[in-house]
Amino acid sequence: MSGTLVLVRHGQSEWNLKNLFTGWRDPGLTEKGHEEARAAGQALKARGLAFDIAYTSVLSRAQTTCAHILEAVGQSDLETIRDQALNERDYGDLSGLNKDDARAKWGEEQVHVWRRSYDVAPPGGESLRDTGARVWPYYLHVIQPHVLRGETVLVAAHGNSLRALIMALDGLTKDEVVKMELGTGVPVVYRLNADSTVASKDVLG
Numbered sequence: 001m002s003g004t005l006v007l008v009r010h011g012q013s014e015w016n017l018k019n020l021f022t023g024w025r026d027p028g029l030t031e032k033g034h035e036e037a038r039a040a041g042q043a044l045k046a047r048g049l050a051f052d053i054a055y056t057s058v059l060s061r062a063q064t065t066c067a068h069i070l071e072a073v074g075q076s077d078l079e080t081i082r083d084q085a086l087n088e089r090d091y092g093d094l095s096g097l098n099k100d101d102a103r104a105k106w107g108e109e110q111v112h113v114w115r116r117s118y119d120v121a122p123p124g125g126e127s128l129r130d131t132g133a134r135v136w137p138y139y140l141h142v143i144q145p146h147v148l149r150g151e152t153v154l155v156a157a158h159g160n161s162l163r164a165l166i167m168a169l170d171g172l173t174k175d176e177v178v179k180m181e182l183g184t185g186v187p188v189v190y191r192l193n194a195d196s197t198v199a200s201k202d203v204l205g
């Protein structure tokens with residue numbers, strides 16, 4: 001057995017609440033989002049988890065979530081690395097549009113394909129494959145070495161950047177990833193084997 005990898009999608013953001021495509025735009029958390037992030041921290045504390053290092057994106061909703069979790073576990077001073085590689089999928093021209101307005105304009109099916117398919121990019125944006133092409137190398141070269149040294153690592157990021165990571169960790173097919181949703185503020189705890197395969201996965205919530 002090796003180390004532990006904890007993935008957490010940020011708490012509800014202002015634009016999640018307004019039902020807007022967000023991508024690389026930078027809204028803050030709602031009050032509910034702050035609460036979700038604190039609750040994630042409490043759930044991790046209740047499991048007795050303490051972190052060796054934390055990673056987050058350059059977007060404030062993920063950074064704030066990370067800070068709430070570290071505060072809840074009593075580790076506010078922990079080394080935290082911020083990197084654009086962990087950012088949300090870039091939604092391109094859809095960024096800032098209302099998701100229901102987009103469905104009315106382009107149809108339910110097309111919008112679902114843009115949101116959840118593996119290899120169809122929204123106009124001017126990234127497909128999940130494109131997102132994975134920056135998230136997965138960052139995970140392999142920067143994050144995974146810590147886990148393989150037996151450390152416990154926190155990654156506070158985004159719905160689609162974490163879907164890309166989970167797709168690879170769980171070995172999901174393109175069809176399976178279409179159905180995968182990640183709740184806001186729900187920690188996913190992986191324990192890895194020494195050969196980097198997944199020993200166990202626990203979704204807290």
Ligand SMILES: O=C(O)[C@@H](CO)OP(=O)(O)O
Binds near residue numbers: 016020022088115159
């Ligand atoms: O708008 C976004 O950036 C993402 C995450 O909130 O939305 P979706 O779940 O539609 O991919």
